[in-house]
Amino acid sequence: MNTLAYGLLSMLSYSPDSGYDLMLKLQSLWPAKHSQIYPLLSQMENDGYVRHVLVPQTDKPDKKVYSLTDTGRDALRAWLAVPASEPVIRDELTLKLFAMDQGNPEDIKRQLELRVQYYRDRIHWLNCKIEAYSMKEPPPSRGMMLLMQRGRFSSESDLAWAEWALEQLRDE
Amino acid sequence: MNTLAYGLLSMLSYSPDSGYDLMLKLQSLWPAKHSQIYPLLSQMENDGYVRHVLVPQTDKPDKKVYSLTDTGRDALRAWLAVPASEPVIRDELTLKLFAMDQGNPEDIKRQLELRVQYYRDRIHWLNCKIEAYSMKEPPPSRGMMLLMQRGRFSSESDLAWAEWALEQLRDE
DNA sequence: TGCACATATGTCGGTATTTACATATAATAA
DNA sequence: TTATTATATGTAAATACCGACATATGTGCA
Structure with a gap:
């Protein structure tokens, strides 16, 4: 569970979402490519923090919609209590x-x-x-x-x- | 030659310096640990961008002082001309x-x-x-x-x- | 029909970066 | 004397991150 993983949990705390949309929405807070997001979501599901259902779509390709488990919500709460590390700017x-x-x-x-x-x-x-x-x-x-x-x-x-x-x- | 390497060349364009001091001075511009700096300096020396001399010290451990080669200065100049990529903030x-x-x-x-x-x-x-x-x-x-x-x-x-x-x- | 583009998910290889392990010298403080 | 801190350099292993490759669906445009 790295910072990106907690970023995903943070997003999911609002509403269930697909990996693709999570990736797009995270760009402004913690930039990451889809190639980092998808495997991480699988791993988090494997570890019990999130789960997904397959959602068929007619106007677009089908998607996997992830949501928080109780374990995931607990992990998010625990993480929120520990002091944030210092910001890093690379320019x-x-x-x-x-x-x-x-x-x-x-x-x-x-x-x-x-x-x-x-x-x-x-x-x-x-x-x-x-x-x-x-x-x-x-x-x-x-x-x-x-x-x-x-x-x-x-x-x-x-x-x-x-x-x-x-x-x-x-x-x- | 990644951004960190050009950061080192940038520092050295002012004056020759040791890996240790380069690491300290870079923290505010492009943070990196010594474990990333030392191997990179060796590699850059191998590729002809910098060279070093051993400088004995009496009050502190001896050090390697690196300086730019002509190749290094040329590489720095060329890099300065290409547009900088967008800043990344991770907080x-x-x-x-x-x-x-x-x-x-x-x-x-x-x-x-x-x-x-x-x-x-x-x-x-x-x-x-x-x-x-x-x-x-x-x-x-x-x-x-x-x-x-x-x-x-x-x-x-x-x-x-x-x-x-x-x-x-x-x-x- | 063919092409480009947004949506959607995934893997693979390589690079970038951090953490931990390792060693040594000199000053300073307990 | 011993411990700690700053200085100084290095390696090894693990993690984080990115670019390229790969595939598939649906839309809109030429």
């Missing part, structure tokens, strides 16, 4: 900025511009999501709201930094 | 917030408080580092300043969010 751009004196300034500027666009897109996506959720009945969970606000906070701050950094570089 | 706390309705609210609050302290410490550490650098002669590289400012931006924003989130939870 190649920080390394390139660090070494930028060795390269072409234009290349670095182009990469910062790409990053500015990345953050703008992210903010737009978040705003759409927040709007969609605010229309929902019943209103989404507290945790969900906290997370979406966090996305806003940090994306706005990252965007502000990237734009500021670009100005710094243009001034030279 | 267990986001998953726990997402699933918090399943657990004890007090546990979540405690973890948010720990995180508030984490960001405060980080900001303090960054401020010390920025002050230390601003006294240096000659002044540090542009990239270094951009990175330290980024650390400030995002830590302040994360701190603000964590404190806001705690208030939200206390209000219930």
Whole structure:
């Protein structure tokens, strides 16, 4: 039971779901490919944390819908009580900025511009999501709201930094 | 040559350094354990990107000091020109917030408080580092300043969010 | 009809990363 | 004296993660 496994349990605590959809929904919280998700779900089922039923579909391929077992819900509860480990951020751009004196300034500027666009897109996506959720009945969970606000906070701050950094570089 | 390897080349582009010190200095940019650094440095030396000399010390154990070769500097320059991949953030706390309705609210609050302290410490550490650098002669590289400012931006924003989130939870 | 694409699940091989095991030197504190 | 800590380097085993390969269904478009 690694962090990804608890991420799956967390998702399933809301509602049963297929591996495919779990994979899509997890991307913003704990990115993982389907090749990591599917075997992990089998293993978790083998260990008794989840179970699945086959759901036939007419408009799409059939799917396996997983749900929490009591064991799974207990494991989730226990995990929630232990302090979260520190966040890890891996961003190649920080390394390139660090070494930028060795390269072409234009290349670095182009990469910062790409990053500015990345953050703008992210903010737009978040705003759409927040709007969609605010229309929902019943209103989404507290945790969900906290997370979406966090996305806003940090994306706005990252965007502000990237734009500021670009100005710094243009001034030279 | 993976991202970590380019991180090492980036560090070495400033000055020759030991594997041990490279490991320490990389923690804030691309975290890695010594067990990953040492074999990678050997391999990079084998491939001609770096070379090392043995430096005896009297107050500490002897060390291997690595430096860039011309091949290494060329590789670094080429890497700087290709667009950086998107950042990856892995934070267990986001998953726990997402699933918090399943657990004890007090546990979540405690973890948010720990995180508030984490960001405060980080900001303090960054401020010390920025002050230390601003006294240096000659002044540090542009990239270094951009990175330290980024650390400030995002830590302040994360701190603000964590404190806001705690208030939200206390209000219930 | 053929093609591309989203949905859906899976395996395999390789790379990246961590944890644990191992060793050695020098300073410092108990 | 002994223990601990920081410095310094390394290996081995296990885990986490990714990219490629593989297959199949249903939709929409040319």
